[in-house]
Amino acid sequence: MSQTQTPPVVLVDGSSYLFRAFHALPPLTTSKGQPTGAIKGVISMIRRLDQDFPGSKVVVVFDAKGKTFRHELYEEYKAHRPPMPEDLATQIAPIHEIIRAMGLPLLIVPNVEADDVIGTLACEATAKGVDVVISTGDKDMAQLVSDHVTLVNTMTETTMDREGVKEKFGIGPEQIVDYLALVGDKVDNIPGVEKCGPKTAVKWLQSYENLDKLVEHADEIKGKIGDNLRAASEILPLSRELATIKVDVELEFGITDVQPDEPDREKLLAMFKELEFKTWVDELSRQEGVVDVSSEESTPETPEKHYSTVTDKAEFDEWVERLKKADIFAFDTETTSLNYSTAEVVGVSFAIEPGEAAYVPFGHDYMGAPEQLEPNYVLGQLKPLLEDSSQKKVGQNLKYDKNVLANHGISLEGITEDTMLESYVLNSTASRHDMDSLALKYLGEATISFESIAGKGAKQLTFNQISLEQAGPYAAEDADITLRLHRTLRPKLAAEPKLDSVYQNIDLPLVPVLSHMEQRGVMLDSATLRRHSQELAIRMAELEQAAHEEAGEPFNLGSPKQLQAIFYEKLGLPVIKKTPKGAPSTAEPVLQELAHEYKLPHLILEHRSLSKLKSTYTDRLPEMVSPRTGRVHTSYHQAVAATGRLSSSEPNLQNIPIRTEEGRRIRQAFIAPEGYKLVAADYSQIELRIMAHLSGDKSLLKAFAEGKDIHRATAAEVFDTPVEDVTGEQRRSAKAINFGLIYGMSAFGLSRQLGVERKVAQEYIDLYFHRYPGVADYMDNIRKLAHDQGYVETLFGRRLYLPEINARNKQMQQAAERTAINAPMQGTAADIIKRAMVTVENWLLDSHAEEARMVMQVHDELILEVKESAIDKVIAGLTERMSKAAELDVPLLVEAGVGDNWDEAH
DNA sequence: AGGGTCAG
């Protein structure tokens, strides 16, 4: 390997990093919803090159849009590539802009792929005696490696020279093209040899050196794969050509023509600010000559860090004294398990000032663990502080901490701030609100990952098994980051009065309410469910046998893949619909259709629905009963649904069956303890009522004011019939129309729902809007508003950003428009029931603590356990409070029922 | 429209 004195030229394959950064990094967005993960990834990679190759000329190359010579060579080239995700497409222009502002040459050559530009420049540079480093994430580039060309993957920090290629692939750089031709490429749609993977290709090339010689001796290859090779011999030259990176493209410039420029610091600063890349903003601001005039809010500096692990009594006591005096402190628990109902606290961490935090371990019990403070002492000292509601705390998802502390007899009060909720209210569309994502997004800091200290997979340690050396900094960091996030996020909320009110008056007060409901759990009749399971098993076995006879062979009824084979290959049933990937669908509506003419689909349908009931409910629910309490404890998630709704998991209590008789039997297993009944109260037609209120449509308001059956009233209007003459069929159609409106449904969707022609569905919609012009206006306005401001709001001011509302892709744009219509209704309903929950919980705790408690929420329904003697009183108070949770131009009707089980209560 | 879970 020859050494030159001059530093190498670095050619950057920008496009390859673009895709890798997009998929590998957490989906960052700005507080306004602009996705930035790929930008951050690509730019930080490019910035690193300056350190890795000081003094080198860095040239960045991107693919241009449009076709290339490979498309002309082979029209199927990249034919099956899905369109670029919108979230990625919007990040390309900013990346280009930043690279230019950094002063780096940016090459985008029309009709030439980045690979070929790089190949050509690399060839030219080496001819001039300059060494080349190609920075890429794409292994195909290995074909360019030579004595003067090295590959480096800056994201994974690996380099590959000639020897490296041999090590990695088992063959030399000159053989890579032949290798690629043999293997083919599914994504780019390059044909290869059927069933020939990397192993086979390498084996062949090691024996025959290259493709030509291999094809010459193709008859020596035995077996099916030999046949495949001979069958492919015609197209292999084409594959080879497609896989070959060009080194002789006609470019209008040479490697010496491209020169770096001075960086435009003002421009960079503006862009980094816009994209909310705090650390880079800080870094630039500190550099001389750049005065940050546009800054209204100071970006948080990364403080010096002083984290301590406290095992000394005096030191701990001192911390407690400081906590008592603090106006607010950040707080976090470390526990043995993520499951709050079984988790035990093994340590707690605190922070009062940024950069300074302490971890107090008391339950680490691995071999050789240092002596720690007594759990009883630590928790005993902290208890008065934690239970003092005037002592303010901030945390990340404090509901969890409240739940686990309850296992130690501590009732956490004073939850005055929660960073997870701050982030959620600021931008519910941001896909994740966990601490690690928030730290990266708002503080520009990567946190210690749990995996890095606990390991992963089966060998993952629980927190009590992690050494104090590792656990200390991790836990202290959690408290520190939480405090600093709060200091960053809270002012952002305060600047938006409506969002601030949603946070303070709706989501924060709900935290203890949800915590109580989770801890209470709900009672389950496990014995009945188990019996039900056995019955289902018998019925399923019968169905399975019948299906096998019908199909003429045994197969797995639960496998859509095997089913496709039987249906469409063996039995030749007509294909009605295909899955997104092009395979014939066996989805429910398809089978429903086929069931008219064939017996097998009917059997499958019944088997499927029973199998779902059994695996998800009758088998699983009894397993979820806590041995400690004998009840099931769900988790409610407050920062998952973009619209403001809650979600529920482990188990999901918000999707317990109700549609079929068989399903309702599962609801019958949700029961109340001795002396109690279940009361279920739900808002009647809440979303349509909200639509009436928001749109102000006269007819709709009137219908609700008069307490009419809304679907019947709609049918009378749309079909121009007197109310008393509306048929069942007409009412059913009207109901589908009403649902469609809530979902922002199109004529297409409605036609499918109703099973009528699209034209007919459009007529219904036109008629509806004609009869309810206020609704039509409202829909137009909300769509326009969404396009103009990029977000929509609920009645209470909860905001939902719609990043795809102005997407170039029409389908995405239309989906965003449907969300724009649905979100204010769904979200306002969520706000209303959350408000009701807070009021109802406080009322019950104040005056009916022994008689009634809320145990479940299912979007528009609250389920309570109520002592038999108090039922009338509680129902009256409950329905009144739910009705008054919002003041709308329509009455909020609440319907309540009582029963020994959830099914009966309806 | 928004969710969660299961089996393959």
Next chain:
DNA sequence: CTGACCCT
């Protein structure tokens, strides 16, 4: 990860 299916 996908397809299917349970809920409001």
